[in-house]
Amino acid sequence: MKFILALMLLLTSASALAAGGFMWLEGLTHSVGQPDHVVTFSIICVLFLILGIIYRAKTSNVDKALVPDKGITFRNIYEFFGDFIYNLSKSTIGEKEGPEYFKFFMFYFLLIFMNNLIGLVPGFMPPTENLNTGLGLGILVFLYYNFHGIRVQGLKAHIAHLMGPIAAMAPLIFVIELISHLMRPLTLGLRIRGNMMGDHTVLAVFSDLVPYIVPIPFYVLGIFVCFMQAFVFTILSMVYMNLAVELQDHGDHAH
Amino acid sequence: MDSQSMLALGAAIAIAIGAYGGTSAQGKAVAAALEGIARNPAAKSDIQTPMIIGLALIESLVILSFLIAFFLQAKIGA
Numbered sequence: 001m002k003f004i005l006a007l008m009l010l011l012t013s014a015s016a017l018a019a020g021g022f023m024w025l026e027g028l029t030h031s032v033g034q035p036d037h038v039v040t041f042s043i044i045c046v047l048f049l050i051l052g053i054i055y056r057a058k059t060s061n062v063d064k065a066l067v068p069d070k071g072i073t074f075r076n077i078y079e080f081f082g083d084f085i086y087n088l089s090k091s092t093i094g095e096k097e098g099p100e101y102f103k104f105f106m107f108y109f110l111l112i113f114m115n116n117l118i119g120l121v122p123g124f125m126p127p128t129e130n131l132n133t134g135l136g137l138g139i140l141v142f143l144y145y146n147f148h149g150i151r152v153q154g155l156k157a158h159i160a161h162l163m164g165p166i167a168a169m170a171p172l173i174f175v176i177e178l179i180s181h182l183m184r185p186l187t188l189g190l191r192i193r194g195n196m197m198g199d200h201t202v203l204a205v206f207s208d209l210v211p212y213i214v215p216i217p218f219y220v221l222g223i224f225v226c227f228m229q230a231f232v233f234t235i236l237s238m239v240y241m242n243l244a245v246e247l248q249d250h251g252d253h254a255h
Numbered sequence: 256m257d258s259q260s261m262l263a264l265g266a267a268i269a270i271a272i273g274a275y276g277g278t279s280a281q282g283k284a285v286a287a288a289l290e291g292i293a294r295n296p297a298a299k300s301d302i303q304t305p306m307i308i309g310l311a312l313i314e315s316l317v318i319l320s321f322l323i324a325f326f327l328q329a330k331i332g333a
Contacts, residue, residue, distance in 0.1 A: 194318060235308060
């Protein structure tokens with residue numbers, strides 16, 4: 001608790017420094033010639049890779065890895081999120097199919113969560129605040145679940161699912177379903193962008209008003225929003241995945 | 256009233272009505288879910304996930320109205 005409070009105080013005093021428009025990556029963005037969100041996203045990807053390698057190295061000895069660590073360690077935090085997403089994918093996608101697609105959603109959850117969290121550090125812009133990042137992530141989910149839907153059910157059944165159960169209504173239902181499918185990456189991207197921008201703006205306004213102490217509740221709120229948006233993005237992708245993959249058991253008579 | 260102020264008003268009204276409808280619907284959904292959890296606390300995890308999915312789907316229409324407000328706002332300066 002003391003540690004968290006000290007961290008918050010450090011962050012707020014750094015935000016006073018960042019109020020003058022200071023950015024950590026300004027030099028790098030100029031020399032690489034890429035926009036800020038691309039550079040930040042790449043740095044987080046590299047960080048992600050390093051964390052993965054560290055985790056892999058810690059658990060490579062199977063006999064030792066069987067016994068969990070004591071207290072809050074790097075490995076326990078990593079496994080907490082892994083356990084969380086594993087159970088979520090099992091309950092949302094299905095007992096059998098869930099573990100198959102678990103890796104993708106785990107990757108997505110951690111990536112988005114880290115990208116959101118970096119915005120809380122003064123002097124960094126969260127990459128998810130830019131619409132291009134959100135849309136890119138959303139389009140990848142769209143391609144992924146359509147690919148697996150076609151792979152599992154076949155192209156014919158996948159498209160027939162868009163038609164609805166009644167043949168006479170098919171032309172109308174097909175258009176509506178198609179639009180709702182094409183809206184999915186758009187709403188995923190816009191949701192994360194809008195929420196992160198709102199959260200970041202609130203934080204910036206209150207840091208500008210009073211740089212010390214006052215923004216601490218908004219940092220707590222910010223951490224919650226970061227987690228919630230990553231969670232919502234992941235669970236919605238899982239639901240889309242479930243709709244694309246699992247429906248062949250029900251057949252046409254069930255709905 | 257010139258077209259500039261009409262655009263500004265249109266953007267503000269679009270997001271205002273969208274936010275009002277979305278939040279009142281989300282309030283109803285959360286109230287029903289909390290009632291269910293209060294009656295049967297054991298079903299908390301089973302209720303929570305569909306509730307969040309429902310909230311996100313309600314929110315997506317609010318986001319679309321935000322998109323329209325955003326497009327209108329971009330037109331103001333032009």
